[in-house]
Amino acid sequence: MQLGGEGFAVGFLYTTVGLLLGVVTHVLVRVNNRSAQQVVMGVALVVSFWAVKKVVSLDNWKTGYGVHAFWPPRWR
Structure with missing residues (x-):
């Protein structure tokens, strides 16, 4: 369970990755x-x-x- 500052940090990092993914897939493709x-x-x-x-x-x-x-063991 995430509490306090740790939860805030992890949530902020996940939000950052999500926003960057959104920018790359929806905004960046329109740049010439x-x-x-x-x-x-x-x-x-x-x-x-x-x-x-x-x-x-x-x-x-x-x-x-x-x-x-x-x-997997077969890959070795």
Whole structure:
């Protein structure tokens, strides 16, 4: 359960990622300048990656469980 400052931080980060996704999918496609599209897309990707990384690190700090990839035994 998220309470207080931690909940505010996680909610703010999720909202940021959602707003950036909305801007990229609905607003950015109407921009005619390809260079501007690429710059805004790059900034959106970097900020979104940073926000998700912060949420995962907050969850890891709170629960003590690390996030790791699952590799099926056949893939090794």
